[in-house]
Amino acid sequence: MDYDKYAYEPFAVTVDLAVLTVTEGALHALLVERGQEPYAGHWALPGGFVHPDESAETAARRELAEETGLSDLSGLHLEQLRTYSEPGRDPRMRVVSVAFAALLPDPPEPHGGSDAADARWVPYDRARPLAFDHDRILADAHERVGAKLEYTCLATAFCPPEFTLGELQQVYETVWGTTLDRPNFRRKVLATPGFVEAVPGAARLTGGRGKPAALYRAGPATALHPPLLRPSPEGRPA
Amino acid sequence: MDYDKYAYEPFAVTVDLAVLTVTEGALHALLVERGQEPYAGHWALPGGFVHPDESAETAARRELAEETGLSDLSGLHLEQLRTYSEPGRDPRMRVVSVAFAALLPDPPEPHGGSDAADARWVPYDRARPLAFDHDRILADAHERVGAKLEYTCLATAFCPPEFTLGELQQVYETVWGTTLDRPNFRRKVLATPGFVEAVPGAARLTGGRGKPAALYRAGPATALHPPLLRPSPEGRPA
DNA sequence: ATGACTAATAGTCACTACGACTATAAAGAG
DNA sequence: CTCTTTATAGTCGTAGTGACTATTAGTCAT
Numbered sequence: 001m002d003y004d005k006y007a008y009e010p011f012a013v014t015v016d017l018a019v020l021t022v023t024e025g026a027l028h029a030l031l032v033e034r035g036q037e038p039y040a041g042h043w044a045l046p047g048g049f050v051h052p053d054e055s056a057e058t059a060a061r062r063e064l065a066e067e068t069g070l071s072d073l074s075g076l077h078l079e080q081l082r083t084y085s086e087p088g089r090d091p092r093m094r095v096v097s098v099a100f101a102a103l104l105p106d107p108p109e110p111h112g113g114s115d116a117a118d119a120r121w122v123p124y125d126r127a128r129p130l131a132f133d134h135d136r137i138l139a140d141a142h143e144r145v146g147a148k149l150e151y152t153c154l155a156t157a158f159c160p161p162e163f164t165l166g167e168l169q170q171v172y173e174t175v176w177g178t179t180l181d182r183p184n185f186r187r188k189v190l191a192t193p194g195f196v197e198a199v200p201g202a203a204r205l206t207g208g209r210g211k212p213a214a215l216y217r218a219g220p221a222t223a224l225h226p227p228l229l230r231p232s233p234e235g236r237p238a
Numbered sequence: 239m240d241y242d243k244y245a246y247e248p249f250a251v252t253v254d255l256a257v258l259t260v261t262e263g264a265l266h267a268l269l270v271e272r273g274q275e276p277y278a279g280h281w282a283l284p285g286g287f288v289h290p291d292e293s294a295e296t297a298a299r300r301e302l303a304e305e306t307g308l309s310d311l312s313g314l315h316l317e318q319l320r321t322y323s324e325p326g327r328d329p330r331m332r333v334v335s336v337a338f339a340a341l342l343p344d345p346p347e348p349h350g351g352s353d354a355a356d357a358r359w360v361p362y363d364r365a366r367p368l369a370f371d372h373d374r375i376l377a378d379a380h381e382r383v384g385a386k387l388e389y390t391c392l393a394t395a396f397c398p399p400e401f402t403l404g405e406l407q408q409v410y411e412t413v414w415g416t417t418l419d420r421p422n423f424r425r426k427v428l429a430t431p432g433f434v435e436a437v438p439g440a441a442r443l444t445g446g447r448g449k450p451a452a453l454y455r456a457g458p459a460t461a462l463h464p465p466l467l468r469p470s471p472e473g474r475p476a
Numbered sequence: 477a478t479g480a481c482t483a484a485t486a487g488t489c490a491c492t493a494c495g496a497c498t499a500t501a502a503a504g505a506g
Numbered sequence: 507c508t509c510t511t512t513a514t515a516g517t518c519g520t521a522g523t524g525a526c527t528a529t530t531a532g533t534c535a536t
Contacts, residue, residue: 010249010250011251011288012249013251050323051247054325055323055325080320082318083294083318085294085336164513165514166512181495181496182514183513183516186513210502210504210510210511211503213514225467226467226493232463404483419524419526422524422525425522447481447482447532448483448484449482449483450531450532451485
């Protein structure tokens with residue numbers, strides 16, 4: 001890094017958040033309606049400028065709270081996705097944006113704030129088109145989360161503190177867009193030490209009909225060894 | 239992103255590169271000796287300011303060429319690692335740095351250039367301490383590369399256009415710091431369609447003694463399904 | 477040459493993980 | 507009750523892989 005030899009050009013640095021959740025059996029993204037130009041009236045990912053005294057991670061949490069009014073960010077899983085720096089990605093100035101993927105269980109109802117006219121959970125498939133290059137950021141976040149489900153215990157970040165194995169399986173199926181065999185999924189999850197741990201009191205929960213399911217908590221493990229690979233979409237030969 | 243409501247503070251945006259290679263059975267990192275303050279005389283990762291008209295990726299390639307004089311960047315694998323944005327990571331101004339992990343086969347000899355007094359391949363274990371937060375960036379790059387070897391075909395990026403399976407295995411062993419069983423490694427690599435393809439002419443190469451090895455090229459595959467997991471460092475129970 | 481040494485390649489065996497199932501248990505709805 | 511629904515238990519065959527042994531094809535020394 002040479003500060004002295006070359007004059008450096010100042011950039012605006014922003015954060016953008018692809019916040020995902022699983023509700024009603026479908027993947028949803030948290031979007032805001034832009035109140036100002038450019039792209040006023042269009043939907044976009046929440047985000048905003050990084051302040052001089054904060055890191056991108058701090059800015060991400062702050063902007064999320066400001067723009068969507070979400071107060072309970074305790075269960076929020078925040079993770080850097082990548083940085084988008086192509087010149088021209090913002091029509092009026094040079095903006096470098098640090099993008100984050102975020103997961104939230106039990107999505108609370110958002111409401112617009114600061115410069116967001118509105119904020120809403122939108123089904124992933126109906127989210128586009130978005131302002132700026134946010135279509136791509138959202139797709140990158142989806143891809144990254146899907147990949148991380150394979151070899152980490154990230155799926156529990158989509159679940160409330162106590163959950164059933166059926167709910168956990170729903171997360172996988174929703175993010176991957178596949179169906180999984182229930183007994184096999186169960187066997188795999190329980191065979192992975194530290195992935196989930198049973199809630200000891202014979203606690204059970206009923207979603208309606210059917211046999212009540214046992215409740216589990218997220219365990220201390222973070223990695224899945226061996227991984228839980230998503231089924232490859234190849235047809236079997238004749 | 240709100241340009242209008244809040245005044246935004248300009249940041250300096252830089253790139254830093256953790257360039258890794260495998261030589262003489264050891265992992266090496268490409269380092270430069272800083273010519274200017276701060277940290278003049280200290281070793282650091284190559285990098286520099288992003289110009290107003292280029293993306294971080296473009297800046298990374300340019301800075302690498304400028305600072306280390308490497309002319310042949312054809313085999314270079316460049317990949318965004320993450321962005322480091324903590325306030326105070328640079329002693330004199332607010333700098334946000336987009337870090338890259340890069341892999342290079344057959345390391346060419348570097349020489350200092352622009353603001354780098356010197357440039358050199360340094361064995362990974364003897365690389366620290368580095369200027370700024372580059373110790374951490376280098377460690378993060380190592381971790382990321384090690385993980386990607388498991389489930390991608392990235393290892394071929396460390397190898398010249400034609401290589402033996404022994405060389406490929408050396409890459410895994412060097413990055414992971416483990417040893418692997420040769421027949422099993424071979425079986426796994428050859429069983430993965432598109433990982434490597436044999437060079438058809440009975441081409442062979444001799445490194446010295448022993449039976450000559452067949453030559454292979456990188457295949458079209460990018461992902462490893464199922465992955466090649468590194469052995470977990472757990473001792474077996476009695 | 478001849479034998480020692482080295483490294484690549486071939487093949488075996490047992491065990492684990494997992495996909496595709498079938499069967500049973502425990503609830504609510506009619 | 508019986509039917510439906512969902513959770514949970516268990517079975518079977520196979521692919522993948524760790525730990526080996528054996529063979530092949532070269533160099534290096536004598």
